[in-house]
Amino acid sequence: MWGKSVPKTRNIILFATAASLCVSMAALALAQENGPPPQAGAAAPAGQAPRPARPGALPPQDEAKLRVEHPELYVLPPVSHKYQPKKTEWGDPDLRGMWPVDSVGGLPLQRPAAMGDRVFLTEAELKVRDAAMERQREAPAKETKSGKLGMGNWVEETGAGGRQTDMVVDPRDGRLPALTAEGKKMEALGRSSWVRGQSFDWVTDFDSWDRCITRGFPASMLPFHYNNGVQILQSPGYVVINLEMIHDARIIPLDGRPDAPAGVSNWMGVSRGHFEGNTLVVETDHIRPGAAPLNAATIGGPVPAWNTIPMSPEAHVTERFTPIDANHITYEMTYSDPVIWTAPFTLRMDWTRNEKYKFFEYACHEGDVQVRNYIIADHVKRAKEKAAAAEKAQAAGPTPASAPVAPPAPAVAAPQQRP
Secondary structure, three states: OOOOOOOOOHHHHHHHHHHHHHHHHHHHHHHHHHOOOOEOOOOOOOOOOOOOOOOOOEOOOOHHHHHHHOHHHHOOOOOOOOOOOOEOOOOOEOOOEEOOHHHHOOOOOOOOHHHOOOOEOOHHHHHHHHHHHHHHHHHHHHHHHHOOOOHHHOOOOOOOOOOEOOOEEEOOOOOOOOEOHHHHHHHHOOOOOOOOOOOOOOHHHOOOOOOOOOOOOOHHHOOOOOOOOEEEEEEOOEEEEEEOHHHOEEEEEOOOOOOOOOOOOEOOOEEEEEEEOOEEEEEEEOEOOOOOOOOOOOOOOOOOOOOOOOOOOOOEEEEEEEEEEOOEEEEEEEEEOOOOEOOOEEEEEEEEOOOOOOOOOOOOOHHHOHHHHHHHHHHHHHHHHHHHHHHHHHHHOOOOOOOOOOOOOOOOOOOOOOO
């Protein structure tokens, strides 16, 4: 958004619309609890009434019939290696450029369950998705013209990955594997401003993103609602992945140096890269636990969308960056954490070059007052609720359990019998 033709009034926007945007973002996060946009008429979860199709919901399909008539929709082709990119001055494949992931912002992380192992949309489904993306692309200009500011000028979702159904390509059903028992336990203990109904007493009640520390890795490589800039820089022996969100930068050496010693960890992990042909392969571990590997509000993300998915020190990420033509890179990411997840999973999407995209300051810590304000406001809210409950109880009078009870009658001595 900020890298396009929108007026550069970020600070004014942030202060003027903070309340309404927070409400809207919370609504978006809660919407993720339903998973990816369902197909129209899809069965509701057991015990729930059928949900009406949301705007942009995909039309229902007979998957058995579709598989017979269009088997190609169920086959994921291997990544193409035909394209030969130009070389850098020192001989590495040249991946340099601006690759913002707003072009896949409308691509769900997970596939609608009704699609099974189908990896591509039908023509009818593609028309629905394209129409939704066109409405999103038109929203900023419409809002600006109307003189009203809302999510249209805030959300950067300019594309949805073409015909691809979702990002997850392994498991084959396009769904994230289940968490382990330990993963579920740790997730339940997670604290974040995204958690519905949570109280706030100290900084530990907020996640690393709330506190403007980091969005975390590998979540920072995936699209969000805004600040989707990804820039690849190269120099002899190094690749740098520069991220607009929270101004993180991943510095990746290519010189074959050994792994970092045990006990060393970084929010973005410790990465080592090498080229396999024209594909940049990056292995990352030593990721500091504390930031969710998958973030809230990524479309079709985990349920509930509370930004509390845990990570263990055993987390490992393998990324592959393959140029498939002058303006596209196929990005693949395999995530493994056997302590938290029951199986690894792999995401795949095509990035689009956009050299007109500009990074703008990510002024997350403006005034450094939001964490304190959350805590103060929550304390006031709870005090008011407690006072209101006490007033209500007093007005209702004593409860049966607390009402005065008459003392028991004195015991009557039994009459003595005569000898």
